[in-house]
Amino acid sequence: MNALSAIATTRQLTQRAVMRVLLERGALSRAELARLTGLSKQTMSEVFRELEGDGWVRESGRTQGTVGRSAATYEICAERALVFGADVGGTKVQAAIADMHGIILTEMIEPTDARGGEHVIAQLARMSRQLAERANVAVERLLVGTIGIPGAFNTRSQRLFMVPNIAGLEGTRFADTLATQVNFDIHVGNDVNMAAKGEQWMGEGRNVDNFVFIAIGTGIGMGIINERRVLSGAHGAAGEISTLPIGADPYDGRTFRAGALETAAGSVAIRERYEGAGGEAGLTVREIIDRIASGDTIASATLDAVARTMAEAVLAVSAVVDPERVILGGSIGARPELLERIERLLPLCMPSPPHCTVSELGSRAGLYGTIASSLDHLRESLFRTPEIDLPMPHAKPVEVKS
Template identity: 75%
Template sequence: MIDLSGLATTRQITLRTVVHVLLDRGAVSRAELARLTGLSKQTMSEVFRDLEGGGWVQIAGKTQGGVGRSAATYELCADRALVFGADVGGTKVQAALADMHGTILAEMIEPTDARGGEQVIAQLARMSANLAGRAGVPKERIFMGSIGIPGAYDERSKRLFMVPNIAGLEGSPLAERLESATGFAVHVGNDVNMAAKGEQWMGEGRDVDNFVFIALGTGVGMGIINERQILRGARGAAGEISTLPVGADAFDGRTFHAGALETSIGSVAIRGRYEGWGGVAGLTVRQIVDRVAEGDRIAAATLDAVARTLAEAILAVSAVVDPERVVLGGSIGARPELLERVQHFLPLCMPSPPQCTISQLGSRAGLYGTVANSLDWLRKSLFQTPGYDIPMPEAKPLEAMP
């Protein structure tokens, strides 16, 4: 991350320790830093010479010591190292640039390049540079990036698979190619996993060690936070609950590719069920759900069936990962009419159901998740010393986002 090869190993470790104290504590005096780290005054002076020379710290103000005495306080230059995050969908890309404290400096939304493949990679590289320009900082200050994408990313092979919505990315080494195009480190993950990360950082998972985020819309997907870590699985496909044998026959060829659960409660299934039961033809799922409040009994019965099947899926998930909370999102999952019904059915199929709630982040959960993921990796990488592993805390949640 930062070239400290000319410094002794102990100095590298010391620098890294001081940086992370400054990240956690904010503005502090040298004396307080020495107390927190156990470093001598002479060592602290040497550390600050290195940090100030590299543009990493600045004077924040003064603090009162004893009577008539004051000391300068120091803080990190938050924009000295920036992180990039992008939530890539089949139709649009949401991207943002943030400083070391997680404050969003610039963000933008563009339609996903329909040509896919290398053109999407070039689009992401261009967006990162444009965001740096909008924030008024050199693009070379971007040290870390994270990409959320509708597919699975195999950490062993470093390749994407199960990417039906974006042409030309199946089997692609996306992280490697994007790193070459941008010059900064890149991490890739499933978009629903990133949304779960966003919920952990800024949403309904902030105070929960174990929860799942279920996105229900055109399809159905799930991100799992287990002991405060994203659970990815052997091939990055953990949470692909569309294939759960719930709601339909897993051995039916018609469910083989989309998955039994998705063919039962995805948007196509909802419209088909509603029309098959005699509902008005040609309505969108949103319109169908809206008609529940208008007294449409077929719409209500359709939503009842979806909620009952979703409750069964949550029962299956709970048997495996035991979440304390289930956060629902997506165009269908975020509807309170569905939540009310799921909360009704859960106690009827399990004795101790998890708490269910709706995401308050909406479509921004995935974007926040990519930023939070980049911040975590930045903390792990800053002043990293080969052979030494100092535990790094996770990015702290912010009270408000600009």
């Protein structure tokens, strides 16, 4: 609490309280808001004068039909503050901008700039400008952006690690660099974590406080939502379950890099397993799974084996973080044939298996997650009551006196 602020914050607090309620409940009259917040009507009038002056709210109509004088209702100017989100993959970039309600105004997809590094960053900056232009809004309205990337962003060092799929980003201060080019706050997250966040916002994870999103495709990754928040771990590597010691010997040198689980259940493993069991060579995983319907027993057995491994992975994950639900995604994870098998196997290896489903948002989960994350940060910065926090050291000397 700095000089002058002690009192000045009071008004800020009430403004924020009003904005929060308004964002939640939609259009409301001043009198209703006074009742909801416990503030007085006069205060409410004054607060609204200020908020309206700053463009945060506007009159939206009048109440009718009830006894008594009709009231003016106010609503949030949702486009007063906008957010940017982009899901950067090895091949394509999906990006969008949304207003404070999370309504997506514009969205676009283009191939990831193959030159990587600075070029990708410049590409993202350009896309944010283009999206604003197309939506016909001032770029200055963009206040927060979140980028999902297949890699680990170390929040302490502010550097990106483990980004094999995009050239020239390893070890860069990605967020800072981009932030200087776009003039708004940038947050960076792992793409699978973002997909999990997307499912939390708009998909199978709605109203679920603790769940995991497992993406099974070329690689295997997981995003953990714990108490409604993304769990990142010490180095931003939480959920990197490709290395789980399941399905293959983790001490084997060949599994060291890709990880035991990925070696056993990734798409390469599936093809090898299928071909090794006498299946036709050269098929994609999608084609192999498609063949199950037409009675290909080798394909079926292959998927059985994968399911058995993945069920063990679900067991392992449940043992550690105890999710309420498991959402499967990715090109392989989204297949109902796999879900079926996993659901059959789980009760055989654990007493109370978590509820399993398939991703609701598919390839859009990551993009939605970046928007959701941006909205979180936006609301946090706009509406959170500021903590008076000098860090409170936790460890104090203990003397046992008796």
